[in-house]
Amino acid sequence: MSNKNPPGWVDSIYQIKTTDRVQGGPNGVINAAPIQLAQRTDALKGGLNFVTTLSGEDVQFVGSFAEGFTLTNANQALRNSDSTFYVWNGQFDKVVPPGSTPETTGGIGDHAWKDIANLTLRTQVAAIDGLKNIGRCPDIATLRQTEPTQEMQLIDVAEYMSGWFHGGGYYSYDAMDTESEDNGGSIIVTSGGARWKALKSDYLPGDFGAIGGDEDADTRALQLMFDSKENIAPVTGDFALKNFNRPSAGFDSWMTYNYTLRLDGYHGYSDFSKSTISLPEGVARITAVIITNSSGTIVLPKIFGNMQGTTMPFNYIDDGAIRVGAGCKHLTIVGSGIYHYPGHGIVVRHYLQDGISSLDEGIPYDITIIANDIRHCWQSGIVLITGNTIRVRDFDVQYSGSTQNANGRVATVGHNIHCEGVAGAGGLNNLLRNVSIYNGNSFNARMHGLMAHTAIDNLRVYDNNFQYNVLDGARYEGATHSLRSNGNKYSNNGSRGVTFNNGSLTAAGFPEKQHDAWFSDTYEHNGDDGFTDLSGSKGLNISGTIGLNGGHGITLQENGLQTLSNMVIYNNGKGATSQKYGINGGASSYSNIRIYNDDPALYNQKAFNFRGVCSARGITTDENSSTFDVLDGHPGNFPENDGNLRLSSVYGRIVGRKMYVMNKGAGGWRMPNTYDHIEIGFTAPADMLFPAPTEKNTQVSFTLAITTGVAYVKILQGQGTVNGVTQFEVKGGVSYKLLYDSSTNLKVTVI
Structure with a gap:
């Protein structure tokens, strides 16, 4: 049995000499060489193990x-x-x-x-x-000069540019990609053509070189980030934008050609709400961001226009902080604040310069604007010019038309919300339709809280506050069809609550003045009328509460056919020195209306001024509102009623379906055929002009009592006969029965 080999390496192996005496055992010469060889083998094995250890x-x-x-x-x-x-x-x-x-x-x-x-x-x-022991690439410029040596190689970039403390992160070599362009952030291409790709799911401006407060670096980085089409992480920081002073390139002067950033083809969600961007002072024509061909949701940064240091021009311009342009669909814009912008706040309008061949292409569609805290725009706050299915909701826009610029220049417009479908007569070529405006505040505009003009095609306005504006709460003035206003407060404005002055969308085949317009709102504390119709609409329907206005409660053009129903009208003519009326009406229909005046010394309001042939049903008045006036004193303007109306004036009295008219002088007096009994006298010979006989009023009859004087019964405008001739004399102290006995004749007989 052999012993364990001693440890250690043996430099030489013993060879048996001729003189050695053969001897066995552990120390025998015959076993020396095998023992040394085994010892060397163990040493080699131990060395290998030690290499592993090392x-x-x-x-x-x-x-x-x-x-x-x-x-x-x-x-x-x-x-x-x-x-x-x-x-x-x-x-x-x-x-x-x-x-x-x-x-x-x-x-x-x-x-x-x-x-x-x-x-x-x-x-x-x-x-x-x-981590201090791991190597890092210092910046993106160095990364561009670093060639990868193996597929999927990783590299850690310290920052976008040395000393900026923004951007950087891990990048991976994509050996399969040989075509992607260097986008300045998420894809970096080396001089040898290798593609380093950032290992991020979403990006910040700093990943593309923004540092905050540097208009060159910030503008370049934001544009690179937009162009990359990458997902955008919630953005924080303050960024400065530069003025490129772009030329008009042949486009009309009012277009937004001088823009700073363009977001084109973005689809997703981005949140800039905790960031700001600032425009340079002294630039009167500049648009911060144009958005085209995009969808999703973009939460805007706070935008500072710095108009206070800018001299503004004379002419109208279309520049704004944000313009939603051609090709945008299913897009939501959420405003975080726009302040002192030298133009509009947010504009929805597409132009040929957006890359389309015709304005019939790329019309913005399904756009939602949620705009909080828009203040002191030089022109209007939110402007809608072209688009289909546009919603402006949950907004707060104030002080549009601001003069807080370097030269105090007043803009040509100054509305908080401005809908202007640029169209021809009758709405020809109108490209703005299906607009909804709701749940917002519109205060302190230099002109109107809401201005909707040129063309109105299916406009919905509801649950808004249009208050404290210098002129009207809202002014509707264009070729119009299908307008709904409900639950709004048009109050505390310097002029009227609402002005309605519309033609019709005749270019779309709609009849003239058949507006299909319905209002059900509150109109209070305005400097002039609560509501005024200047158009003579034949399709205007109004309800709601009208009170405490400095002018009339409501004024209706006398040649219209408006409908008023379910209303409370009170205490108008507040502080007025001239006579005001709850309803300064025309050829209208009134139903279920209560009119009252708490204090005639404070409120110079009579109930009615009848200026056209009208009807009144379900009218309730208090003692201070039982008086009325009549345009030019014509009895023909006394309203047809349900028999419950009780009114009096210097022109006569209405007691249900009986009318008692004060004496008239010479001339032609229009008369009604809607009362059961008419009592009237004359101080000089005069003509009584009754409505023409028609199929509709055949067999209509009533009594006429002449209290004094002489008059002649005639047909208005000579369109029929009286007792087969042109006129019939009636005298004081005699009563008569008048009967339309045919569609061409009015028969008068003595009772």
């Missing part, structure tokens, strides 16, 4: 030189005071006393202590500050 594989950290330890094999490592690790490459067991060092316990060398660099490095990297 690589750091399978090494166990068992203690430190400071504490001391007894090592039993080469896989055990001790830590030195400088945080390096050592293994013993000598004989075992190795006793290491406490408080020792590699140098004091055998030294450092081939058959002594060895530093395990791999283990040291791994330990340093695993430390809480271990």
Whole structure:
């Protein structure tokens, strides 16, 4: 049985000499060579194991030189005071006393202590500050000069540009991509054509070089980010935009040709609500951002136009903080605030310059604008010019038409909400339709809270507050069909609550003045009328509450056929020195209306001024509102009623279906045929002009009592006969029966 080989390497193998005496056993000369060869083999094996140990594989950290330890094999490592690790490459067991060092316990060398660099490095990297031991690419410029050496190679970029402290992050080499262009942020192309791609799911302006407050860097970075079409992370920070001073390039002067940024083809969600962008002072014609061919939701930053330091021009301009242009569909714009912009706030309008061949192409569709805190735009706050299915909701727009600019210039417009479908006569070529405006505040505009003109095609306005505007709460003035206004408060405005002055969309085949317009709102505390119809509409329907206005409660053009119903009208003519009326009406229909006046000394309001042939049903008045006036005193304007109307005036009295008219002088007096009894006298011979006989009023009859004087019964405008001739004389003290006995004749007989 052989003994265990002694440890250690043997430099030479013993060869038996001719003089040696043959001897066996552990120390016999005959066994010397085999023993040495086995010893060398063990040493080689141990060396191989030690090489493995030096690589750091399978090494166990068992203690430190400071504490001391007894090592039993080469896989055990001790830590030195400088945080390096050592293994013993000598004989075992190795006793290491406490408080020792590699140098004091055998030294450092081939058959002594060895530093395990791999283990040291791994330990340093695993430390809480271990990242300091990993290399980083300093910036994007260096990344462009760094060629990858293996597929999917990773690299860590410290920042976009050295010293900026923005951007950077991990990039991976995409060996499969040989075509993508360098976009300045998410894709970086080396000089050798390799593509480094950022390992991010969404991006910030800093990833493209923005630093905040530098108009060149910020403008470039924001445009690069928009052009990349990457997802945008919630953005914070303050960014400055530059003026490119772009030429008009042949486009009309009022178009938004001088823009700073263009967001084209973006589809997704972006949130800039916790960031700001600022425009340079002194630039009167500039649009911050144009959005085209985009969808999704864009939450805007706060936008500062810096108009206070800008000299404004004389002419109208279409520039705005934001313009939604051609190709935008299913897009929501959420405003975070627009302040002192030298133009409009938000505009929806597409132009040929957006890259379309005709304005019939690319019409903005299904656009929602949620616009909070728009203040002091030089022109209008929100402007809708072209688009289909546009919603403006949950908005707060104030002080549009602001004169807070360097030269105090007054703009040609100044409305908080401005709908202007640029169209020809009768709405020809109108490109704005199906608009809804709701749940918003529109205060303190230099002109109107809402201006809708040129063309109105299916406009819905509801649950808004149009208040404290210098002129009207709202002015509707264009070729109109299908308009609904409901639940709005048109109050506390300097002029009227609402002005309605519309033609019709005859270009679309709708009849003249058949507006299909319905209002059910509150109109109070306005400087002039609560509501005024200047158009003579034949399709205007109004209900709601009208009171405490400085002018009339409501004025209706006398040649219209308006309908008023379900109304409370009270205390108008507030502080007025001239006579005002609850209803200053025309040829209208009134039903279910209550009119009252709490204090005639404060409110100079009579109930009615009848200016056309009208009807009244379900009318309730108080003692202070039982008086009326009649246009030119014509009895023909006394209203047909349900028999319950009780009114009086200097022109006569209405007691249900009986009318008692004060004496008339010479002239022609229009008379009604809607009362059961008419009593009238004359101070001079006069003509009584009754409505013409028709199929509709055949067999209509009533009585006529002449109290004094002489008059002649005639047909208005000579369209029929009286007793077969042109006129019939009636005299004081005599009563008559009048009967339309045919569609061409009015028969008068003495009772």
